[in-house]
Amino acid sequence: MKNVTKSIALILLCFCLLPLFPTASSAAEGIKITVDEGIDGKVKEERGFPITVTVQNGADHFKGDIVFDYAQSYETGGGRVLSIDLPPGETRTFSLTIPGFGDPLRGNTSKETIHLFQGDWSSGKEVKFTGDKRLNPSFIYMDYASIGVLSKDADRLKSLKASQVNGNKVEVLNLSEKNFPGDATGLQMFDFIVIDGFDLSVFSKKQLDAFHRWVDKGGTLLIGSDVNVQKTLGPLADIAPLKVGGEQTLSDLSFLETQENLKVNFKTLPAAEGELTQEAETVIGEKETPLLAKKSVGRGEVWQTSFSVSDSRLNDWAGFTPWINEFYSKTKYSMNFYNMGGRAQGFYYEMGMVNELFPSNQFKVSTLILVVAVYLILVIPVLYFLLRKFDKREQSWWIIPTVSILLSLGIFFTGAKDRVTKPHMNQMSILEADGKGAVQGISAFTFFSNSSGDYTLSAGHNLELYANNSMNAPEFDQYKYALDEVTRNTTDTTLRDVEYWSTRTVMGDAYKGDAGSFAPGLTLEDKTLKGSIGNDFPYDFEEVYLWSGTRTYSLGSVKAGQSLEVDQKVSVDYLSSPVSNNAIPPSFTGQQGLDDQRKQSLEQVASLLMEDGTSGNRPVILGYTKDGVVDVTMKDRKPKKDNLSLVYQSIPSLGDFNGPFSLKNEQLDIEVKPIDGKVIDNYSWGGSGEMELEDGTYEMILKLPEQMKDSDISLNSLSIRQYPETPLEFAMIAPSNGKEKKLEEQSANTFEVKDGLTDYLNEDGEIVIKLVKTTQGDTFTQLPKIALKGEAKQ
Numbered sequence: 001m002k003n004v005t006k007s008i009a010l011i012l013l014c015f016c017l018l019p020l021f022p023t024a025s026s027a028a029e030g031i032k033i034t035v036d037e038g039i040d041g042k043v044k045e046e047r048g049f050p051i052t053v054t055v056q057n058g059a060d061h062f063k064g065d066i067v068f069d070y071a072q073s074y075e076t077g078g079g080r081v082l083s084i085d086l087p088p089g090e091t092r093t094f095s096l097t098i099p100g101f102g103d104p105l106r107g108n109t110s111k112e113t114i115h116l117f118q119g120d121w122s123s124g125k126e127v128k129f130t131g132d133k134r135l136n137p138s139f140i141y142m143d144y145a146s147i148g149v150l151s152k153d154a155d156r157l158k159s160l161k162a163s164q165v166n167g168n169k170v171e172v173l174n175l176s177e178k179n180f181p182g183d184a185t186g187l188q189m190f191d192f193i194v195i196d197g198f199d200l201s202v203f204s205k206k207q208l209d210a211f212h213r214w215v216d217k218g219g220t221l222l223i224g225s226d227v228n229v230q231k232t233l234g235p236l237a238d239i240a241p242l243k244v245g246g247e248q249t250l251s252d253l254s255f256l257e258t259q260e261n262l263k264v265n266f267k268t269l270p271a272a273e274g275e276l277t278q279e280a281e282t283v284i285g286e287k288e289t290p291l292l293a294k295k296s297v298g299r300g301e302v303w304q305t306s307f308s309v310s311d312s313r314l315n316d317w318a319g320f321t322p323w324i325n326e327f328y329s330k331t332k333y334s335m336n337f338y339n340m341g342g343r344a345q346g347f348y349y350e351m352g353m354v355n356e357l358f359p360s361n362q363f364k365v366s367t368l369i370l371v372v373a374v375y376l377i378l379v380i381p382v383l384y385f386l387l388r389k390f391d392k393r394e395q396s397w398w399i400i401p402t403v404s405i406l407l408s409l410g411i412f413f414t415g416a417k418d419r420v421t422k423p424h425m426n427q428m429s430i431l432e433a434d435g436k437g438a439v440q441g442i443s444a445f446t447f448f449s450n451s452s453g454d455y456t457l458s459a460g461h462n463l464e465l466y467a468n469n470s471m472n473a474p475e476f477d478q479y480k481y482a483l484d485e486v487t488r489n490t491t492d493t494t495l496r497d498v499e500y501w502s503t504r505t506v507m508g509d510a511y512k513g514d515a516g517s518f519a520p521g522l523t524l525e526d527k528t529l530k531g532s533i534g535n536d537f538p539y540d541f542e543e544v545y546l547w548s549g550t551r552t553y554s555l556g557s558v559k560a561g562q563s564l565e566v567d568q569k570v571s572v573d574y575l576s577s578p579v580s581n582n583a584i585p586p587s588f589t590g591q592q593g594l595d596d597q598r599k600q601s602l603e604q605v606a607s608l609l610m611e612d613g614t615s616g617n618r619p620v621i622l623g624y625t626k627d628g629v630v631d632v633t634m635k636d637r638k639p640k641k642d643n644l645s646l647v648y649q650s651i652p653s654l655g656d657f658n659g660p661f662s663l664k665n666e667q668l669d670i671e672v673k674p675i676d677g678k679v680i681d682n683y684s685w686g687g688s689g690e691m692e693l694e695d696g697t698y699e700m701i702l703k704l705p706e707q708m709k710d711s712d713i714s715l716n717s718l719s720i721r722q723y724p725e726t727p728l729e730f731a732m733i734a735p736s737n738g739k740e741k742k743l744e745e746q747s748a749n750t751f752e753v754k755d756g757l758t759d760y761l762n763e764d765g766e767i768v769i770k771l772v773k774t775t776q777g778d779t780f781t782q783l784p785k786i787a788l789k790g791e792a793k794q
Contacts, residue, residue: 030059031086031129033066033114037098037137038189039148039173044140046072046102048188050181051135053094057086065121068135069113069478072100075348076466076507078493079479080486081121097186099466099484101135108475109134115479122454140171140189143680145333148175148190150198151224153310159320160194160309165328167678167696182206184213185464191333196224196310200234208235215239216298216440217509220331223302224309225272241280241295242304246273250307255284255291258326262319269314271307283330292327298440299432301332329673329699347442347605348468348507354601355428355446356503357594423455424448425639428598429510429630430606433517433649441609443510443630447639449498456494456635457506463630465508467495482506492635510630517649518621522566524575524654524707529553529568533621535560537647541623547648548575548619549666552603558623574657575619576667576705580607595644599624602646610648617669618706622648657707663788665689669703670783675770680779689783697772699733702786704765711792713765715757720769721750722784729772735762740770758790 036052043049053066063085071077082096105113113134118125140146145165149157154174161172173190180203181187187210200208212235215221223229223240227247230237237243250271253264276282276293285291285306294303307314314320387393424447431441443463447455459465467482485492495504519534535541535558544564546553551571558564580603603622610620629645670689672679677696704713720743722728730751731740736759743751760767767788773781 030057031062031116032056032058032131033116033129035114035132035135037135039175039179041138042140042171042173043101043137044146044189045142046100048097048099048185049101049137050179050186051096051098052179053082053096054091055084055086055094056091056131057088060088062086062118064119064127065117067115067117067121067479067483068096068098069105069115070099071102071104071478072466073102074104075468076100077104077469077476077478078467078482078484079115080484083485095182097181097183097486098135099185099464101137104476105135105478106139111475113478121479121483143168143678145170145191145328146189147172148187148193149173149196150175150180150193150200151196151310152198153196156310156312156315157194157196158315159317159324162321163324163328165191165325165333166674167676167694177202177204177207180207180211182210183461184210184217186210187214187219190214190219192220192222192331194222194224194309195233195236196308197226197232199232200236201232203234211236212239213511215300215302216511218299218332220300220333221302222309222327223304225274225304225306226308227272229272239295239297239302240304241277241293241302242272242274242290242306243277244272244274244306247271248273248306250291256314256323257319258322259319262317262322264319265317266313269307269311274306294330298434298438303327303331329675347608348505351428351430351442351601351605352444352446352468352505352507354598355426355444356505357597358424358426358448358503359594421450423450423634423637423639425634425641427628427631427641427643427645428602429645430602430609431510431512431515431629431645431647432609433515433647435517435649435652437515437517438511438513439515439629439647440509440511442507442605444505444507445632446503446505447634449500449502449504452498452500454494454496455498455504455637456492457632458490458492458635459632460490462511462513463491463508463632465491465493465506465632467493468505468507506632512630515629518623519563520621520649520651522651522654524570524573524657527570527573529566529570529654531566533558533564533566535562535564535623537625539625539627539629539645539647541625541647544621544623546570546575546619546651547578547622548572549577550579552622573659574661574667574705574707575651575654576707577617577669578607578610578620579666580604580611598644599646602644606646606648616650616706617703618650618652619654620648620650622646652706654707657705657711657792658794660791661708661789663704663786665783665786667705668786668788670786671701671703672771672783673699673701675699677773689785691781691783692779693773693781694779695773695775695777697770700769700771700783702767702769702788704761706765708792709765711794713758713761713790713792715761715788715790716754717787717789718753718757718767719750719787720752720784721787723782724749726773726775726780726782728781728784729774731770731772732760733768733770734760735768 034054037043038049066082066084067079069079080096080098082094086092114132116127116129117123118127145168147170149172151157163170225242225244227244230244233240248271250269253269256264276290280293280295282290283292283294291306294301387396426446429441429443431439433439445457449455469481480496482496483494493506498504516537519536522529522531529546533544538560540559542557544555544558546555553568553570555566555568556564625645625647626643628643672691675697677698678694680692680694682691720730730743732743732753733740743753746752
């Protein structure tokens with residue numbers, strides 16, 4: 001009895017002392033997490049954005065992982081890992097990038113999207129904490145342009161804040177060295193960035209690299225100039241279109257007047273004096289005295305004014321906002337529907353799903369019949385007579401099932417031998433070469449598992465890959481599907497709980513700065529393409545094509561470092577930019593069928609990227625290589641890889657065209673920009689000419705093929721045939737004075753122009769037609785059929 005009493009007393013004492021000892025749970029509950037999303041709490045829908053995470057430790061030493069759920073769309077999702085190590089009583093601040101916070105997460109506001117793990121996340125020990133339990137940013141709508149401003153006088157940019165892009169509002173956010181992200185994904189939320197009087201020397205190398213990469217991927221940068229701009233731009237001066245060397249005072253300010261009723265109300269404007277840098281062009285002003293210049297950098301653009309856009313005289317004048325609106329219309333933003341975030345994820349169904357097809361070893365029906373017949377002959381008559389001869393018929397009870405099992409195993413391992421020993425990985429990429437050595441585009445990596453469990457893919461920072469989850473939904477825990485860990489040199493994506501013999505896909509943007517280029521030396525004369533194409537890539541191309549309009553011409557194959565001689569008949573006298581072929585795809589069978597299906601998928605997506613790109617109305621060279629241009633590794637496994645990359649590059653010149661021509665929609669580069677309207681959507685790829693436009697006024701720009709640029713063009717006739725379902729009004733705009741010539745209907749739904757047509761062709765080889773849409777709310781718009789005839793002379 002005495003011993004029992006002592007035991008009870010000891011147990012009670014332990015319970016009393018237990019709270020005095022720290023536990024993992026109590027340590028974790030002392031953690032408070034506070035998150036600031038985006039810039040001033042705002043992010044753009046479906047785009048990457050930065051977050052600032054403040055972690056307070058009010059208990060004992062804590063080491064673990066914070067996981068933030070993300071989902072750009074219903075096709076992608078995962079968790080982004082932040083590792084923390086906090087001594088007792090400390091508060092630390094961390095910076096991180098979230099790839100996107102789309103509908104799957106926004107649609108369930110009660111669901112926690114921030115998770116805390118004691119130790120490594122892989123331990124699965126999730127613990128409680130206080131503070132923010134989910135990201136809760138304010139969203140900028142996709143059709144609102146987001147503009148980041150780097151300026152010492154940001155409050156003076158009143159005209160910028162009042163401006164509109166494509167008829168939509170803009171959201172202007174102030175940036176500084178304190179909130180500027182350190183990677184390009186964090187800058188995805190911006191469509192434009194404006195630099196005016198800001199000294200970039202305060203930026204870190206990481207921030208400057210992110211800035212440059214953001215432009216490269218499709219961002220639009222506007223630089224306002226003063227006499228010190230060359231110094232304050234720092235390393236970004238290398239991509240600026242102007243090299244400033246002095247100052248001047250502008251007295252002729254008529255270039256600012258975009259509306260007749262808004263005349264400039266001041267006499268002079270201080271400006272910088274500079275010259276064009278290499279590959280830059282003057283947009284306003286003369287070549288020797290540019291007032292507005294631009295330069296293409298990768299898929300993006302850098303624009304620069306010779307004056308400060310924060311000048312108080314400009315921003316106090318009502319006419320500067322319309323000038324900024326017109327500037328927007330000159331940029332590629334108006335037609336770049338895959339600019340910045342979410343570009344790769346938008347092509348999962350066209351490209352990613354095809355990449356998930358793997359070859360299999362299949363037996364012919366005749367082979368299976370023969371195997372079964374041999375089995376039956378061996379098991380029934382042959383086995384019976386052998387056992388009878390040796391008087392061992394009682395052994396048949398184990399011989400027959402053993403033969404059956406061995407035969408079944410033989411069939412299984414014959415068909416599955418490649419799938420059992422190691423995982424397989426397919427890689428598909430579409431890469432645009434800039435002709436200077438760099439390539440960028442979209443890559444998809446799909447692996448076929450040979451066992452269940454977690455699979456980790458490691459990619460360099462030149463790849464921004466995210467897990468595709470076509471079954472994504474608001475009730476899912478994103479981090480339980482995939483997790484991203486960003487290290488100094490790589491991003492490691494762990495696909496979790498992969499089933500046996502299953503596929504997983506990661507897709508994203510790809511970039512390689514030292515890949516190589518094609519070196520075309522081609523001329524086109526009498527419908528014959530002659531010359532050579534040098535292969536300066538370190539890759540062999542098994543097929544090389546010329547793509548013009550809806551046609552592709554096979555040119556042969558070329559090894560790395562060698563040249564391909566070309567002597568090819570073509571069906572036209574002039575070449576234009578590629579247009580996708582929307583024909584119904586043929587059926588494919590077998591391994592060759594898989595290769596053909598992948599190529600067709602790559603060409604379809606490539607055509608969309610080409611129409612969205614900056615190469616102008618030019619044909620392209622494209623080649624297929626099975627070498628690994630970009631690559632990922634699989635942790636603790638060596639998969640069998642199957643690579644297929646489509647690399648394309650525009651051809652700058654094929655010689656001047658001479659002779660008569662007749663151009664239709666597919667040979668003209670057609671662009672629609674709003675004047676007083678709104679472009680809701682554009683699905684006119686492949687020459688279909690289908691768009692979603694609100695009622696309003698627009699410019700329809702017809703650009704001639706680049707090959708005609710240096711020819712003396714004489715236009716004979718222009719025919720415009722509109723669809724009855726989409727009645728439009730048309731007017732030609734003269735480039736010399738901006739005057740309009742309204743077109744009258746010549747016959748049912750047809751407008752024709754013959755007299756003085758050449759006067760409406762500007763120096764860039766473009767015809768600008770104003771179209772007015774008044775369909776009382778029906779946004780569907782079918783662009784008219786165009787037929788332009790003329791003659792080119794040397």
